[in-house]
Amino acid sequence: xIGKMSKWLTVVAAAAILVMSLNSxxxxxxxxxxxxxxxxxxxxxxxxxxxWPNIRLWVEQVNARGGLKxxxxxHKLKLIELDDATNPGxxxxxxxxxxxxxxxxxxxxxxxxxxxxxxxAIFDKYGFPQITSTAITDKIPDxxxxxxxxxxxxxxxxxxxxxxxxxxxKMRDAGEIGNRVAMVNVADAFGIEMAVxxxxxxxxxxxxxxxxxxxxxxxxDLAPVIKGAQDSxxxxxxxxxxxxxxxxxxxxxxxxxxxxDFFYTAVATAFPGFGGRFGAATEGILxxxxxxxxxxxxxxxxxxxxxxxxxAPDSWASGMVYATLQILEQAIEAVGKIDNPAIIKxxxxxxxxxxxxxxxxxxxxxxxxxxxxxxxxxVFVGVNSEGRPGAQTIIPKATW
Amino acid sequence: xDIVVIGxxxxxxxxxxxxxxxxxxxxxxxxxxxxxxxxxxxxxxAFWFYTAANVSPYFSLVVVMxxxxxxxxxxxxxxxxxxxxxxxxxxxxxxxxILATFGLAFIFVGVMSAIxxxxxxxxxxxxxxxxxxxxxxxxxxIAAFGASVVLCAALYVWLTKTRMGLNLRAVAVNPGAAxxxxxxxxxxxxxxxxxxxxxxxxGGAVLSTFLTFDASIGVxxxxxxxxxxxxxxxxxxxxxxxxAFILGLAETTVAFLIDPGLTLAAxxxxxxxILLLKPEGLFGRRAA
Numbered sequence: 001x002i003g004k005m006s007k008w009l010t011v012v013a014a015a016a017i018l019v020m021s022l023n024s025x026x027x028x029x030x031x032x033x034x035x036x037x038x039x040x041x042x043x044x045x046x047x048x049x050x051x052w053p054n055i056r057l058w059v060e061q062v063n064a065r066g067g068l069k070x071x072x073x074x075h076k077l078k079l080i081e082l083d084d085a086t087n088p089g090x091x092x093x094x095x096x097x098x099x100x101x102x103x104x105x106x107x108x109x110x111x112x113x114x115x116x117x118x119x120x121a122i123f124d125k126y127g128f129p130q131i132t133s134t135a136i137t138d139k140i141p142d143x144x145x146x147x148x149x150x151x152x153x154x155x156x157x158x159x160x161x162x163x164x165x166x167x168x169x170k171m172r173d174a175g176e177i178g179n180r181v182a183m184v185n186v187a188d189a190f191g192i193e194m195a196v197x198x199x200x201x202x203x204x205x206x207x208x209x210x211x212x213x214x215x216x217x218x219x220x221d222l223a224p225v226i227k228g229a230q231d232s233x234x235x236x237x238x239x240x241x242x243x244x245x246x247x248x249x250x251x252x253x254x255x256x257x258x259x260x261d262f263f264y265t266a267v268a269t270a271f272p273g274f275g276g277r278f279g280a281a282t283e284g285i286l287x288x289x290x291x292x293x294x295x296x297x298x299x300x301x302x303x304x305x306x307x308x309x310x311x312a313p314d315s316w317a318s319g320m321v322y323a324t325l326q327i328l329e330q331a332i333e334a335v336g337k338i339d340n341p342a343i344i345k346x347x348x349x350x351x352x353x354x355x356x357x358x359x360x361x362x363x364x365x366x367x368x369x370x371x372x373x374x375x376x377x378x379v380f381v382g383v384n385s386e387g388r389p390g391a392q393t394i395i396p397k398a399t400w
Numbered sequence: 401x402d403i404v405v406i407g408x409x410x411x412x413x414x415x416x417x418x419x420x421x422x423x424x425x426x427x428x429x430x431x432x433x434x435x436x437x438x439x440x441x442x443x444x445x446a447f448w449f450y451t452a453a454n455v456s457p458y459f460s461l462v463v464v465m466x467x468x469x470x471x472x473x474x475x476x477x478x479x480x481x482x483x484x485x486x487x488x489x490x491x492x493x494x495x496x497x498i499l500a501t502f503g504l505a506f507i508f509v510g511v512m513s514a515i516x517x518x519x520x521x522x523x524x525x526x527x528x529x530x531x532x533x534x535x536x537x538x539x540x541x542i543a544a545f546g547a548s549v550v551l552c553a554a555l556y557v558w559l560t561k562t563r564m565g566l567n568l569r570a571v572a573v574n575p576g577a578a579x580x581x582x583x584x585x586x587x588x589x590x591x592x593x594x595x596x597x598x599x600x601x602x603g604g605a606v607l608s609t610f611l612t613f614d615a616s617i618g619v620x621x622x623x624x625x626x627x628x629x630x631x632x633x634x635x636x637x638x639x640x641x642x643x644a645f646i647l648g649l650a651e652t653t654v655a656f657l658i659d660p661g662l663t664l665a666a667x668x669x670x671x672x673x674i675l676l677l678k679p680e681g682l683f684g685r686r687a688a
Binding site: 038039040041042044045047048049184187213214215216218219220221223224225227228243244247248251252254255256257268271273277278 | 402406409410413509510513517518519520522523524527528529536537538541610611612613614615616617620624651652655656659660661663664
């Protein structure tokens with residue numbers, strides 16, 4: 001019996017070795033693409049909507065057309081995915097591992113502002129370009145002067161807090177809205193930073209902040225927050241919120257019949273799940289992000305994303321994640337080989353056609369991006385941008 | 401008035417989170433750090449029933465609770481019982497079970513991530529305004545409050561009026577003596593643990609009607625449940641219910657009158673005060 005078993009084991013092992021050697025034979029000309037981002041932990045809900053599907057879609061599309069065309073022929077891509085567990089330490093270790101052990105040819109930027117900042121030194125140490133797509137910070141000039149290979153595309157904290165305030169100012173000057181703003185924020189890095197900037201900007205623009213409060217991350221009952229805002233009788237509601245509370249605040253506002261002409265929730269308002277959850281009630285809700293619905297390349301991308309990944313992309317950073325991959329693809333093919341200094345130089349000095357429009361870096365920063373979108377007729381369209389054409393007219397928020 | 405109603409509704413929510421853990425810790429003496437994950441599993445169960453088969457989350461309890469019971473029974477028998485039997489002292493037992501359930505929490509998160517992915521989940525159920533005293537509240541929260549009242553009452557009657565409840569309480573007070581009077585302590589502990597798991601999963605199913613959840617959010621619930629169970633006192637569900645409502649009312653009062661940002665601080669101030677003044681918890685017995 002044991003003899004038989006070991007014979008079988010030998011056969012199986014031999015077969016396994018054969019299969020493995022065949023596989024490695026095929027992959028000799030493949031380029032390894034390394035990606036590390038959350039597959040667990042607090043940021044996973046954003047990463048699985050915005051980050052991962054785009055990387056998979058891009059690898060699939062590049063391979064479907066035969067691979068990346070370099071000077072020595074076409075190379076298919078082989079994707080290596082690691083989970084950073086929403087832990088900066090793990091993210092750093094993962095990137096180090098992708099470079100030193102997996103020996104990837106292409107290293108992709110991680111998900112989220114903090115993670116891009118945390119890994120910037122690793123990209124720099126090994127000379128890889130880091131085209132960030134989900135990092136928003138006011139420290140861009142600092143970072144780009146320290147790291148020659150880092151590029152920013154999604155904008156600055158100030159621009160994002162300025163977006164809704166620009167809209168408020170426009171609406172007030174047109175006599176569509178009063179002067180009273182209720183502002184709330186999640187007590188987490190993003191929410192606090194946004195609220196601090198917005199508080200000053202609102203005052204400068206002459207608005208009266210009639211309610212200003214924060215709530216802890218993971219608050220289970222947002223009824224007091226909405227009630228407090230409601231009792232302050234505001235004309236506008238501005239929430240620097242994260243995904244779970246974006247849903248919670250909106251549901252509570254609906255239940256409390258909290259009607260304002262301007263209702264803004266920040267992160268996840270652009271998620272397809274938001275439209276799915278609230279349906280027709282989303283009409284007129286504002287949020288961070290936006291797309292140009294008249295951009296044919298964007299519409300093609302949305303279609304491809306749905307077909308390949310079985311879900312729609314979000315209407316904010318999803319397109320930007322894909323655009324950064326397009327930039328990388330175009331730069332690598334133009335250089336014709338995996339030569340990171342040359343690739344970085346090419347990215348720095350050329351213009352790229354992407355699904356979000358043309359991207360040209362100035363001091364390693366893309367200065368054209370959407371800041372505010374609005375749900376109109378079931379689509380989250382861009383209504384305010386820095387330098388992007390196609391902004392839609394803002395519609396008044398429908399009553400709940 | 402608003403404060404009282406919203407506070408009570410939140411208290412009901414908290415009771416749903418903590419009741420199961422009270423059974424597990426009070427009787428089976430397992431400080432189950434995976435309780436939040438069991439709760440999220442219940443949420444996923446209800447979500448799946450509602451979106452795939454259009455079954456109301458409340459009806460899904462008929463399936464979710466027995467499944468959770470069976471799963472928790474198996475977990476107790478396979479993973480925890482060996483630890484309980486080899487433990488030389490109460491402290492030893494506590495540390496072993498905390499470590500084991502801490503590990504279980506990771507396994508749960510991994511399994512749920514593998515099945516459902518990392519997405520946020522939520523759905524609209526009873527998300528309509530409901531008027532009380534001229535103010536509107538979410539119907540889903542009021543339904544959850546009703547569910548929590550029913551569940552608390554049922555558990556209380558079961559524990560105080562039935563033979564089996566008496567057995568469980570005997571084990572809670574003194575496992576050694578309970579065995580002497582012919583109670584099968586191992587069986588009673590497994591039953592209490594499984595029942596606690598079923599109650600927690602039921603809580604998760606009910607909470608999913610108004611919370612946005614994902615596979616790794618369980619730890620938030622675990623923390624809340626731990627605070628409530630310890631505040632209320634180990635071994636008495638009245639304490640857990642009282643602590644849940646005190647916490648709900650306190651958080652809402654602070655949110656309304658002071659600042660919503662301070663609700664967490666209020667929770668822990670209360671927690672520390674109670675531990676200082678009455679270390680065994682509101683309804684707890686002083687250690688012999």
